[in-house]
Amino acid sequence: MPRSAGSGRPRDPEVDRRVAAAAIGLFGAEGWSGFSIEAVAKRAGVGKASIYLRWPTKEALLLDAVRQYVGEVTEIEATSVREELIRLALQLFRHYLGDTGRAAMRLALDADRIPAVAGHWAKIRESQILAARAIVRRAIRRGELPEGTSVTLLLDTLCGAVVNHVHATPPSAQAKLADSAESYARDLVDFLLPNVS
Known part of the structure; x- marks a missing residue:
């Protein structure tokens, strides 16, 4: 401070x-x-x-x-697991795009070397896990996902896809990527859900 x-x-x-x-x-x-x-x-x-x-x-x-500049993932609640996962993916896009996004990616690599920052980065990571866990629990209660759905695999797939998509996009195309994030998030979730339900 x-x-x-x-x-x-x-x-x-x-x-x-x-x-x-x-x-x-x-x-x-x-x-x-x-x-x-x-x-x-x-x-x-x-x-x-x-x-x-x-x-x-x-x-x-x-x-x-x-x-x-690098915020935690906020609680997400909508009427369906599809909409909740899309919103989570969009939060992750905002998290990983631009200067802030490059810093977030660097934190994933460097945070453990910086004791003053490590705890805050751990809270950011935990916020992603808690948001995904809450989404899965609600979806199971609503009958949208089967009991025993793996939060880890779901989060790894969703987050990994978003991070990889941002990382693989050249800096010159990042602004365009921001404009297409919602479309990509919807396609990603529609591809993912049939494999976990």
Whole structure:
């Protein structure tokens, strides 16, 4: 978390925003090995001192940026398992696209090397599991999925397909991918459901 401003000049929220955006963009592009206060300062167009006044370490800066930009999967409830899985897939698309998406992918690789961030990343992963588990339980209660449906296989297939689709799409086509996400999510769920029900 940024430090409190104390009795000095009030902090400029625009600088806070630029630094956090630069931090998440840099981490997405370079990973933890290329992440430094100096590089974030250069990318944000601010002095290193401005960053150190707000964040005492690069770990604290990255954690704050991750908290702002890489959110947890929220609870999903609709009238059918199909609609719920489509909504989950769309949340995952938003999670993995753009600068934030590249950072989320890097977190999957680097989070265990960054103790300050590891716990938050674990919460994000857990939110995906809990959302999928709730969807499966409701679907079983409604008779849409059989007892014993594997949450793990369902989540691995859905999440893996979304992540692979984003990862395999060249950066130049990412904007187009965002426009077609809903269509892909529907096709993916329609392909997946007959194999688990």
